[in-house]
Amino acid sequence: MKRGDAKALWSQIIGKLSQWRDKSGNSLNWTARIDGLGQLDKSKKRREGKPFSDDEVFEAILKSMLSNSTDWSRIERVSRELPGLFSNFALSDYAKKDATYVSEVLIPRLSELKVGSNTLRNDLKRLVTAAKTLLDYSNTHGAADEYFDSAISKANGDLILATALLGTEGSGFKITGMGIPLAAEAMKNLGYEVAKPDRHICRAAACWEMVLFRDETWKTAGKTQAPKNVRRTEFIDTMRAFEALASAVSLQPSYVDQAVWLLCAKSGCHATNAELMTMKS
Numbered sequence: 388m389k390r391g392d393a394k395a396l397w398s399q400i401i402g403k404l405s406q407w408r409d410k411s412g413n414s415l416n417w418t419a420r421i422d423g424l425g426q427l428d429k430s431k432k433r434r435e436g437k438p439f440s441d442d443e444v445f446e447a448i449l450k451s452m453l454s455n456s457t458d459w460s461r462i463e464r465v466s467r468e469l470p471g472l473f474s475n476f477a478l479s480d481y482a483k484k485d486a487t488y489v490s491e492v493l494i495p496r497l498s499e500l501k502v503g504s505n506t507l508r509n510d511l512k513r514l515v516t517a518a519k520t521l522l523d524y525s526n527t528h529g530a531a532d533e534y535f536d537s538a539i540s541k542a543n544g545d546l547i548l549a550t551a552l553l554g555t556e557g558s559g560f561k562i563t564g565m566g567i568p569l570a571a572e573a574m575k576n577l578g579y580e581v582a583k584p585d586r587h588i589c590r591a592a593a594c595w596e597m598v599l600f601r602d603e604t605w606k607t608a609g610k611t612q613a614p615k616n617v618r619r620t621e622f623i624d625t626m627r628a629f630e631a632l633a634s635a636v637s638l639q640p641s642y643v644d645q646a647v648w649l650l651c652a653k654s655g656c657h658a659t660n661a662e663l664m665t666m667k668s
Contacts, residue, residue: 388597388628393635396595399666400646407649407656417655421645426575430641433578444531445478445518447576448562451569452514456504460654465500472496478531482518489515513564520563534560535577546581547626550574555619567622575641582629582644584622586613587651594663597628610659611651 388396404417421427429447432439439447449469453462472493474480489511497503504510525531535549538560542548552560554570562570571583582588590613592598593605600614600621614621626640629647633640649655651663 388595388631388635390635393632396666397632397636397643400650403650403656403658403662403666404646417646417649420649420655421642424645426578426641426645427639429576429578430580430639431578438530439532439577441478441522441525441531442476444521444534444577445473445481446476448517448521448565448573449473449476449481449514450576451572452510452564453502453507454572455510455569456506457502458653460652461502465502468500478518478522478525481515482522484515484518486512486515510564516563517565532577535574535579546574546579547623547630550579550581550626551619551623554622567619571626575644580640582626582633582640583648584617584625584629585648587648588629588644589613589617589621589625590660591647591651591663592625592628594660595667597632598624605660610661611657612660 405414407415407417409415450462470476489508493511494503494508497507521531521534524534528534528537535553538552539546539549541560542552549560550571551567552558553562553573554565554567555561562573565573568583568585571581572585574581575583584592589598589600590605590611593600593614598621601618602614602616605612605614617625629644630640633643636643650658
């Protein structure tokens with residue numbers, strides 16, 4: 388996408404977001420919503436070179452796991468309950484849990500809060516394994532955050548390729564329970580500047596022809612259908628495309644990612660594919 392085209396697209400994105408209204412017709416402050424997600428604060432902390440504790444690392448991967456197969460607004464609604472449910476995000480504590488604890492303690496509590504997805508039980512079980520891996524790494528290398536630095540080093544400083552390593556089986560850095568989109572969410576939660584190629588971002592990338600996906604059924608399958616069975620290379624291409632868009636408009640990739648997420652998500656503008664496609668011209 389040429390710089391001029393990118394700037395025109397971004398202008399349409401923020402124009403659409405500025406028209407966003409709630410059910411009562413009241414305007415919604417989309418920039419405040421992005422600030423409230425907290426990832427921009429993490430990015431600032433990362434840029435300032437401040438360390439991330441082991442517990443902050445666990446909070447990052449936990450919230451990534453919780454975002455799987457659900458609308459994030461459901462998790463936001465109970466955000467104040469999460470520290471109590473997860474021992475103030477203590478990595479060392481969760482690493483000691485087991486499948487029984489997840490099934491008999493966590494899932495019932497989360498169900499009471501009306502938080503859940505088809506994958507939640509298995510995600511939280513896999514999170515135990517991930518927590519053990521990161522705790523072991525911290526005990527050996529001094530901090531769980533070093534695990535991510537090692538992946539970045541392996542990728543020669545390329546944050547997108549490092550994210551792919553964290554979400555790819557057999558890479559040597561795969562975090563149990565995470566594919567590339569969830570790994571990207573964890574990276575964002577830890578202040579790294581990448582876009583998360585979830586269904587919303589991939590849908591936008593497809594509609595704007597930023598990425599040509601192998602699957603084309605999304606074009607006729609529904610108003611908000613995203614490409615299916617997205618390949619590793621397509622996830623990477625989507626992240627690259629959003630990095631380029633962000634560069635063209637002199638913004639952080641995570642900010643552009645969050646704006647487009649709000650444009651597409653149910654808890655945001657919920658723009659249809661038809662609406663998105665009119666924005667690329």
